[in-house]
Amino acid sequence: MTQKGMVNGIDVDQLFKTIEQIKENSKIAFFKFRATNQWVSGTHCRGTVKDFYGALENDDTRPAVTYDMDEPPILLGNNDGRNPVEYLLVALSGCLTTALVAHSSAKGIKINGVRSRYEGDLDLRGFLGISEEVPVGYQEIRIFFTIDTEATVEQKKEMIKMAQKYSPVYNTITKSAPVKVQLEKN
Amino acid sequence: MTQKGMVNGIDVDQLFKTIEQIKENSKIAFFKFRATNQWVSGTHCRGTVKDFYGALENDDTRPAVTYDMDEPPILLGNNDGRNPVEYLLVALSGCLTTALVAHSSAKGIKINGVRSRYEGDLDLRGFLGISEEVPVGYQEIRIFFTIDTEATVEQKKEMIKMAQKYSPVYNTITKSAPVKVQLEKN
Numbered sequence: 554m555t556q557k558g559m560v561n562g563i564d565v566d567q568l569f570k571t572i573e574q575i576k577e578n579s580k581i582a583f584f585k586f587r588a589t590n591q592w593v594s595g596t597h598c599r600g601t602v603k604d605f606y607g608a609l610e611n612d613d614t615r616p617a618v619t620y621d622m623d624e625p626p627i628l629l630g631n632n633d634g635r636n637p638v639e640y641l642l643v644a645l646s647g648c649l650t651t652a653l654v655a656h657s658s659a660k661g662i663k664i665n666g667v668r669s670r671y672e673g674d675l676d677l678r679g680f681l682g683i684s685e686e687v688p689v690g691y692q693e694i695r696i697f698f699t700i701d702t703e704a705t706v707e708q709k710k711e712m713i714k715m716a717q718k719y720s721p722v723y724n725t726i727t728k729s730a731p732v733k734v735q736l737e738k739n
Numbered sequence: 740m741t742q743k744g745m746v747n748g749i750d751v752d753q754l755f756k757t758i759e760q761i762k763e764n765s766k767i768a769f770f771k772f773r774a775t776n777q778w779v780s781g782t783h784c785r786g787t788v789k790d791f792y793g794a795l796e797n798d799d800t801r802p803a804v805t806y807d808m809d810e811p812p813i814l815l816g817n818n819d820g821r822n823p824v825e826y827l828l829v830a831l832s833g834c835l836t837t838a839l840v841a842h843s844s845a846k847g848i849k850i851n852g853v854r855s856r857y858e859g860d861l862d863l864r865g866f867l868g869i870s871e872e873v874p875v876g877y878q879e880i881r882i883f884f885t886i887d888t889e890a891t892v893e894q895k896k897e898m899i900k901m902a903q904k905y906s907p908v909y910n911t912i913t914k915s916a917p918v919k920v921q922l923e924k925n
Binding site for chain 2: 561562563564567568571572575576579582583584585586587588589590591592594595596597598600602605607608612615618620622624625627628629632634635636637638639640641642643644645646647648649650651652654655656664666667668669670671672673674675676677678679680681682683688689690691692693694695696697698699700706709710713716717718719720721722723724725726727728729730731732733734735736737
């Protein structure tokens with residue numbers, strides 16, 4: 554596989570160069586992503602993303618971006634934002650799409666368009682503490698992809714499998730990750 | 740526990756009423772949350788959240804909200820949005836904060852402020868397919884809460900434990916969830 558230049562808007566030359574650099578020094582591949590959150594009132598809070606660490610240095614050149622989160626009235630909010638479990642689906646959608654496009658591009662597969670839809674089942678008896686037997690998190694998430702490309706149906710299925718194999722958010726959700734929560738030391 | 744009226748902006752009367760209704764008919768608690776995604780170019784894609792199903796009916800009264808996702812230049816993007824793994828941290832931040840505030844409110848604990856910060860470790864050798872041994876998803880996520888309330892440190896630690904116990908996003912990540920991905924039937 555030696556694709557050259559831009560494929561689907563991905564600089565494949567740079568991608569392979571990065572892979573070679575990481576093979577020489579694996580520390581380049583170690584990233585720390587960050588966010589902060591501030592509660593506003595009731596079910597309304599605001600997340601912020603700004604800096605990250607990666608490729609051996611801290612990057613705080615990006616402006617801060619804020620994300621309002623709130624619940625609909627049926628869940629005691631005022632719709633001052635979409636809710637956190639919806640943001641989780643958005644994160645998953647972006648990650649699978651990026652993984653699909655990046656890995657297809659590396660293989661030289663030209664893509665005209667990618668669309669996908671997401672639906673997750675949540676039983677609020679978990680969140681509300683009504684039943685200990687009901688899972689608190691999503692019980693199942695279903696995803697449907699439409700890929701506009703000259704590839705065959707079998708190749709499209711392979712592209713979806715690559716997306717699942719290489720997507721960090723997909724793998725965090727399906728394989729779980731340890732999350733440590735504590736009080737800030739003041 | 741019989742708190743009345745609004746606590747921390749949460750209508751606790753309505754919360755307890757909802758719990759009673761769900762105890763009578765558990766189907767009220769069954770929600771389906773949804774998102775769609777459209778690829779733009781390269782590592783840039785756009786998620787959209789609009790309708791959901793819950794409390795026995797479909798809600799499509801909310802306007803569509805879009806979320807741009809992209810990578811920084813070091814990850815072959817143009818910063819046309821924050822990236823999917825950052826959105827995952829935002830989702831986690833909103834969910835833990837909402838769970839903390841809702842359950843504290845139900846117990847009558849008054850809160851003046853809640854802030855939290857998130858950091859997740861990601862080794863891109865997984866995403867890039869350089870090493871099969873490296874996890875593709877987050878290796879660890881660390882969270883630090885600052886809670887402004889008259890409660891003691893022990894009570895604040897209990898509030899954090901409640902947030903962890905009842906947050907759907909936290910439990911989806913730490914306990915995993917099945918995700919089914921397929922081609923749309925045309």
